[in-house]
Amino acid sequence: MPVQRAEQLARLLKAVADPTRLRLLSLVAGTDDGEACICDLTAPVELSQPTVSHHMKILVEAGLLAREQRGKWAYYRTVPGALRQLADALVQPLSSDQ
Template sequence: MSKQADLPLLGQDEACCAPMVREPLGEADAAELSRMFKALSDPIRLRLLSLIASHEGGEACVCDLTDPFDVSQPTISHHLKVLREAGLVGSERRGTWVYYWVLPEALGRLSALLETPGVPAKASA
């Protein structure tokens, strides 16, 4: 069973952070969100998050996450640890393997922060 199903999704009104266009970030929110963005700034970690999120059932075994990359298994494990410590993925050991799933509330926080409701898109000069 996917761990994603057990986690509540935050509605727009329940998100912790208002979009930046409505009010400035507080210090604590900025520190936490910057850890998430920093974790996602690495191409391997961004791809790992995408692979996990798109994996059948919403979770992936670490054994399924090593082949798409030209790096060692310990390197993949390091990147997964960074994603976990940033609060972007959850994990659970099952026997020999560790399974990972995306934490939807974390992605919701990032998405809510970047929303620009009611702000018309400006044409490029």
């Protein structure tokens, strides 16, 4: 696996390695339209809005979620293909010549 690919995969894995972030990602991905308002994400994880926003920022920086500001609320949606890319990376055999 090339160094750049390994670094990218490590960033993705680090982002989802936190149980709260994994739950938040699952909540957004599981919505009917693949989008959720930050206001709807605090209660399910029983955390404050600033704490949830911090976790969401990490998921956005990892390229798993996209953020859109609408008035005072932030809306998050999954990045097309990001979850598939993560899943594919996990099932591909690791090799130094890839």
